Amino acid sequence: xxxxxxxxxxxxxxxxxxxxxxxxxxxxxxxxxxxxxxxxxxxxxxxxxxxxxxxxxxxxxxxxxxxxxxxxxxxxxxxxxxxxxxxxxxxxxxxxxx
Amino acid sequence: xxxxxxxxxxxxxxxxxxxxxxxxxxxxxxxxxxxxxxxxxxxxxxxxxxxxxxxxxxxxxxxxxxxxxxxxxxxxxxxxxxxxxxxxxxxxxxxxxxxxxxxxxxxxxxxxxxxxxxxxxxxxxxxxxxxxxxxxxxxxxxxxxxxxxxxxxxxxxxxxxxxxxxxxxxxxxxxxxxxxxxxxxxxxxxxxxxxxxxxxxxxxxxxxxxxxxxxxxxxxxxxxxxxxxxxxxxxxxxxxxxxxxxxxxxxxxxxxxxxxxxxxxxxxxxxxxxxxxxxxxxxxxxxxxxxxxxxxxxxxxxxxxxxxxxxxxxxxxxxxxxxxxxxxxxxxxxxxxxxxxxxxxxxxxxxxxxxxxxxxxxxxxxxxxxxxxxxxxxxxxxxxxxxxxxxxxxxxxxxxxxxxxxxxxxxxxxxxxxxxxxxxxxxxxxxxxxxxxxxxxxxxxxxxxxxxxxxxxxxxxxxxxxxxxxxx
Numbered sequence: 417x418x419x420x421x422x423x424x425x426x427x428x429x430x431x432x433x434x435x436x437x438x439x440x441x442x443x444x445x446x447x448x449x450x451x452x453x454x455x456x457x458x459x460x461x462x463x464x465x466x467x468x469x470x471x472x473x474x475x476x477x478x479x480x481x482x483x484x485x486x487x488x489x490x491x492x493x494x495x496x497x498x499x500x501x502x503x504x505x506x507x508x509x510x511x512x513x514x
Numbered sequence: 515x516x517x518x519x520x521x522x523x524x525x526x527x528x529x530x531x532x533x534x535x536x537x538x539x540x541x542x543x544x545x546x547x548x549x550x551x552x553x554x555x556x557x558x559x560x561x562x563x564x565x566x567x568x569x570x571x572x573x574x575x576x577x578x579x580x581x582x583x584x585x586x587x588x589x590x591x592x593x594x595x596x597x598x599x600x601x602x603x604x605x606x607x608x609x610x611x612x613x614x615x616x617x618x619x620x621x622x623x624x625x626x627x628x629x630x631x632x633x634x635x636x637x638x639x640x641x642x643x644x645x646x647x648x649x650x651x652x653x654x655x656x657x658x659x660x661x662x663x664x665x666x667x668x669x670x671x672x673x674x675x676x677x678x679x680x681x682x683x684x685x686x687x688x689x690x691x692x693x694x695x696x697x698x699x700x701x702x703x704x705x706x707x708x709x710x711x712x713x714x715x716x717x718x719x720x721x722x723x724x725x726x727x728x729x730x731x732x733x734x735x736x737x738x739x740x741x742x743x744x745x746x747x748x749x750x751x752x753x754x755x756x757x758x759x760x761x762x763x764x765x766x767x768x769x770x771x772x773x774x775x776x777x778x779x780x781x782x783x784x785x786x787x788x789x790x791x792x793x794x795x796x797x798x799x800x801x802x803x804x805x806x807x808x809x810x811x812x813x814x815x816x817x818x819x820x821x822x823x824x825x826x827x828x829x830x831x832x833x834x835x836x837x838x839x840x841x842x843x844x845x846x847x848x849x850x851x852x853x854x855x856x857x858x859x860x861x862x863x864x865x866x867x868x869x870x871x872x873x874x875x876x877x878x879x880x881x882x883x884x885x886x887x888x889x890x891x892x893x894x895x896x897x898x899x900x901x902x903x904x905x906x907x908x909x910x911x912x913x914x915x916x917x918x919x920x921x922x923x924x925x926x927x928x929x930x931x932x933x934x935x936x937x938x939x940x941x942x943x944x945x946x947x948x949x950x951x952x953x954x955x956x957x958x959x960x961x962x963x964x965x966x967x968x969x970x971x972x973x974x975x976x977x978x979x980x981x982x983x984x985x986x
Contacts, residue, residue, distance in 0.1 A: 490556075510649070
């Protein structure tokens with residue numbers, strides 16, 4: 417069986433994808449924790465699941481669907497209430513270069 | 515050319531649903547920014563998505579129209595990426611078990627088959643607005659969470675012409691089955707071709723570039739053609755093509771690298787625990803299959819076989835479903851099918867183009883066109899008057915017989931009335947009449963013209979010809 421090992425570089429990459437800034441200490445700490453978690457998964461991997469269908473959802477429900485009908489939306493002021501910055505009814509964000 | 519062109523196409527089509535995919539916010543285009551948003555599509559904590567049944571119906575219909583296998587059990591996933599057009603920082607989409615897989619679409623009169631890899635359902639992102647020179651970008655989330663369909667082909671397309679043919683045929687089908695309005699300028703249909711070149715016979719694919727910002731079928735053709743040219747030049751000079759996303763620039767007719775996308779994506783798909791699986795049983799599938807209309811290709815073939823129309827006419831008449839339906843209805847009353855086709859391809863399409871109206875918005879009906887054709891057939895009006903009647907009916911909805919009566923357009927086919935006029939014309943143009951008698955056949959045309967002028971174009975031309983010859 418493959419031993420999974422998460423490097424500190426990978427932890428930093430995952431943090432970057434989520435736009436999290438980790439301190440030196442946090443990066444060390446999370447790398448250690450990630451490796452511990454993976455060790456637990458290795459334990460689970462000892463089980464032979466080749467004959468078991470993957471579970472897509474813990475609930476056995478299906479087809480929870482709604483009719484295509486319009487309901488009222490929030491007032492614009494409420495939509496923008498938590499926006500750090502706004503401009504003419506828009507959310508304003510640091511410029512995105514395209 | 516030395517290289518084989520390999521193109522795969524990814525299209526995103528906004529589905530025609532009144533409300534968004536997971537909430538009841540309206541999808542109407544052109545509303546005030548951020549006026550069509552709620553806790554669900556803004557991704558507020560604690561909100562839960564509930565899927566729009568109509569959106570699933572649309573995907574199943576499309577999958578059937580594109581000869582795909584419909585998944586009997588389909589699941590949803592979160593596609594994670596950090597970008598301001600995505601309020602949740604993930605998009606609800608499908609990865610494994612998409613709703614449709616392994617289909618095909620035939621193009622170029624059935625001579626080329628493009629395989630469809632997958633069709634899936636996902637939510638749209640918001641819209642970013644950039645203002646020149648400002649240090650910020652603006653976000654409007656009205657479109658965020660609207661239902662979007664992604665259709666991905668296998669890399670089967672081999673030229674710019676085929677790329678344009680594929681998108682033309684696909685757009686026509688999506689409109690026929692009523693799942694997308696196909697408007698490329700407004701972005702309800704977006705296409706992203708990826709293009710690479712390789713030496714003929716090579717096993718490995720070349721490095722591909724993906725094109726964005728294509729908002730017309732003409733731009734598909736031009737953009738792909740430019741990219742083929744650009745890449746062959748690089749390869750000819752011994753260089754290497756870089757894998758990247760490039761933006762089609764309509765003004766310069768070139769593609770420009772989008773550097774912001776250089777970083778490799780890492781979407782970390784995982785299953786969406788807020789949604790349960792969608793199970794499509796026989797009853798649901800059969801209901802969708804039964805509601806499928808005749809598709810453009812089948813209709814083209816029928817128009818050629820059943821009405822004896824030229825392939826060109828059949829192509830033009832079937833491009834939109836409403837025009838094809840209209841032709842069928844007129845043809846049920848009026849049996850000179852080529853004449854019906856000429857009226858639709860000529861006058862009807864000209865007026866639709868000029869007014870920017872849809873057939874439904876105009877006053878033209880199959881009965882009106884059939885009546886006009888019958889009036890010409892019976893000799894009541896000539897073709898020139900018929901076109902005027904058509905135009906007036908188109909704008910006002912007045913019946914042809916009423917227009918003919920009100921405007922006194924009925925053709926003069928009365929021999930006695932015409933005789934008098936013709937004698938007058940001969941007397942007034944005695945020199946021309948002499949020329950004709952002396953054998954100058956062309957002189958007759960001038961005299962016919964004079965008679966038409968006298969009768970304001972209402973004389974029956976065949977009768978004028980006959981009477982003129984008799985009297986000369």
